[in-house]
Amino acid sequence: MNALERMWAALRPGGLLLDIRPAPERPWVQVWRGENVTMVGQIDDSYRFGTLKVADAAVQAVVAAGRVARERDVTFTYLYHLYSVDAWLEYMAEHWSSALIPADVIARAREALPPGVEGEVRILRIIRATRLRRV
Numbered sequence: 001m002n003a004l005e006r007m008w009a010a011l012r013p014g015g016l017l018l019d020i021r022p023a024p025e026r027p028w029v030q031v032w033r034g035e036n037v038t039m040v041g042q043i044d045d046s047y048r049f050g051t052l053k054v055a056d057a058a059v060q061a062v063v064a065a066g067r068v069a070r071e072r073d074v075t076f077t078y079l080y081h082l083y084s085v086d087a088w089l090e091y092m093a094e095h096w097s098s099a100l101i102p103a104d105v106i107a108r109a110r111e112a113l114p115p116g117v118e119g120e121v122r123i124l125r126i127i128r129a130t131r132l133r134r135v
Helices: 003-010 046-064 085-095 103-112
Strands: 016-022 028-033 036-042 068-082 120-134
Touching (some): 003 046, 016 046, 085 120
Antiparallel strands (some): 016 120, 028 120
């Protein structure tokens, strides 16, 4: 029994299930310095895309089987705020170690936010949330 089947079995009629996960889009990296925003490039986390497709198919299967009804879909941007390029790279090494950051993206970030300069690195990740109701 897959995870969605177990969740469906645990929900009483009318119960809600919230499915929240990253969209299959590469996150953008920005550098903010005061009022200036520089888009420095994207993080390659496409290794996740296959897993996200499997999750989409699983949700579609329980909807198609009539077990849950899709009530609402929302897409929003989740922001990560890091105080320096080095803090960003440390965060990535700890939490997104499989993601690839092109060298030119790092170089542009370092140029836009040199050490000792006040600002921040922001990662913009698109998130999709779907509210499902057991029928």
